[in-house]
Amino acid sequence: AAIVEHVFQVKNVVVKPLCKEQMIPTVNGSLPGPTINVREGDTLVVHVINNSTYNITIHWHGVFQLKSSWMDGANMISQCPIQPRNNFTYRFDITGQEGTLLWHAHVVNLRATLHGALIIRPRSGRPYPFPKPYKEVPLVFEQWWDTDIELLNSRPAPISDAYLINGLAGDSYPCSKNSNAHSLRMFKLRVVQGKTYLLRIINAALNTHLFFKIASHNVTVVSVDAVYTTPYVSDVMILTPGQTVDALLTADQPNGMYYMEISPYTSANSLVPVPPSTPIRGLIVYEDAKSTASPSNSLMPSGMNAISTAHRFSSNITSLVGGPYWTPVPDHVDEKMFVTMGLGLKPCPPGTKCIGPFGQRYAGSLNNRTFVIPGTISLQEAYFYNISGVYTDDFPDQPPMKFDYANFGTSVKTLKYNSTVEMVVQNTGIITSESHPMHLHGFNFYVLGYGFGNYDPIRDADKLNLVNPQMHNTVGVPPGGWVVLRFKANNPGAWMFHCHMDAHLPYGIIMVFIVQNGPTPETSMQPPPSNLPQCTRDPTIYES
Numbered sequence: 001a002a003i004v005e006h007v008f009q010v011k012n013v014v015v016k017p018l019c020k021e022q023m024i025p026t027v028n029g030s031l032p033g034p035t036i037n038v039r040e041g042d043t044l045v046v047h048v049i050n051n052s053t054y055n056i057t058i059h060w061h062g063v064f065q066l067k068s069s070w071m072d073g074a075n076m077i078s079q080c081p082i083q084p085r086n087n088f089t090y091r092f093d094i095t096g097q098e099g100t101l102l103w104h105a106h107v108v109n110l111r112a113t114l115h116g117a118l119i120i121r122p123r124s125g126r127p128y129p130f131p132k133p134y135k136e137v138p139l140v141f142e143q144w145w146d147t148d149i150e151l152l153n154s155r156p157a158p159i160s161d162a163y164l165i166n167g168l169a170g171d172s173y174p175c176s177k178n179s180n181a182h183s184l185r186m187f188k189l190r191v192v193q194g195k196t197y198l199l200r201i202i203n204a205a206l207n208t209h210l211f212f213k214i215a216s217h218n219v220t221v222v223s224v225d226a227v228y229t230t231p232y233v234s235d236v237m238i239l240t241p242g243q244t245v246d247a248l249l250t251a252d253q254p255n256g257m258y259y260m261e262i263s264p265y266t267s268a269n270s271l272v273p274v275p276p277s278t279p280i281r282g283l284i285v286y287e288d289a290k291s292t293a294s295p296s297n298s299l300m301p302s303g304m305n306a307i308s309t310a311h312r313f314s315s316n317i318t319s320l321v322g323g324p325y326w327t328p329v330p331d332h333v334d335e336k337m338f339v340t341m342g343l344g345l346k347p348c349p350p351g352t353k354c355i356g357p358f359g360q361r362y363a364g365s366l367n368n369r370t371f372v373i374p375g376t377i378s379l380q381e382a383y384f385y386n387i388s389g390v391y392t393d394d395f396p397d398q399p400p401m402k403f404d405y406a407n408f409g410t411s412v413k414t415l416k417y418n419s420t421v422e423m424v425v426q427n428t429g430i431i432t433s434e435s436h437p438m439h440l441h442g443f444n445f446y447v448l449g450y451g452f453g454n455y456d457p458i459r460d461a462d463k464l465n466l467v468n469p470q471m472h473n474t475v476g477v478p479p480g481g482w483v484v485l486r487f488k489a490n491n492p493g494a495w496m497f498h499c500h501m502d503a504h505l506p507y508g509i510i511m512v513f514i515v516q517n518g519p520t521p522e523t524s525m526q527p528p529p530s531n532l533p534q535c536t537r538d539p540t541i542y543e544s
Ligand code: C2O
Pocket: 059, 061, 074, 104, 106, 242, 439, 441, 496, 498, 500
């Protein structure tokens, strides 16, 4: 195992991915940020030097952080942010997982520009559980704002203007009504006839689920959220914000050029702002393709068809039983939870500007508890040092019947070390029911089942997959539907469970699990590193 070291210079630079120059915070000046390559078993060391004007944390999305919960990078949950002109070094081991993940800033909105790929390959000498690809290609999907980069200071971010593939918008985004629509650079993947490529796909968009499709080609999904899957052949895939998919693409079509396309999945009704629908394209270019060949078109699912396509892709995936790191589903459950999530409307506080419909603002909650991010010390430090008044251990176990979105608090749920938790997560929006991508820090969970309507413990419990369920760190809870998750709380610390639509964080669709220490020093939390960033006395700048 090696020590892999990076320096992340966070600095404001001018970029122009669409039509307008914008000053944004970046890591090392690039968009997307640098790709991190490690092997399973390595230690990753990242020195973050904050030369931007923002408070920053970096989260290693999907990394287990076994016994390194101080390195999770969740703003005000695992640490206070790194302030401008300050540094912090993240250092942790990456063990027991392989595949594609991402890193991103974990201060609301900033992950719009501060994100990148985190690729974990097998230790040397260990093969992939699929034929070795000819080449590997990271594909980072992003959202972009041409009109209003002030989004970095607004909560939530406004609707974006377009999407990017590895920082490029392609030929379909018009810079102005009368200008040449084909002026922007397009992502091109050059392929050799007959060869197989491993696409490492990351949805780094702030607020949009994305379909991805390559004209005339099927792909074979081999991993989701860095967990190996039974090979699954599909012509289209969907990724929620925060999800990753590894898929094999074989250049098995006649020499030519083929579009790849990303387009948003809009599961919500019209009361919520609709993302831009123009698909963004890239190109697969065969080695011998004539430059004059016209690109073949692809067709994205839309409307109701989109919901069933999304559901088919999500629910058909199964884990690779017997593959590396596969562990059977624990059959004994210690802690059963029923969690309802909602997005609703509340009157605006007097004197504030409302951004929701009907002159009201959005509010969200889990079990009618709207999470409030702590202001003066991180939740995990409050837990570790036993400081009272920061959070309450009263996350409601059973949801109330009525959501009023008025029940604010910093509520955690305490879990015993090594307990197995099962959560039914029910999507109950009254104003709108859209798919919410729920992300758990520090653990992967089994997704035992998905469905529409209300979860019925008698009818639906029978249909759960306890044999080879897919595993995720982020799962889309279907609109007006449910998922059943199970995970083993084998990592002490404070771990967020939240919607990965960035806009829904300020609404409060968040909760935190505190996993207690195990019986031995080896199964207990370490003290924080001595240079863990401290909060200043001004709590207002930690608004998250
Ligand atoms: Cu990818 Cu809590 O986030």
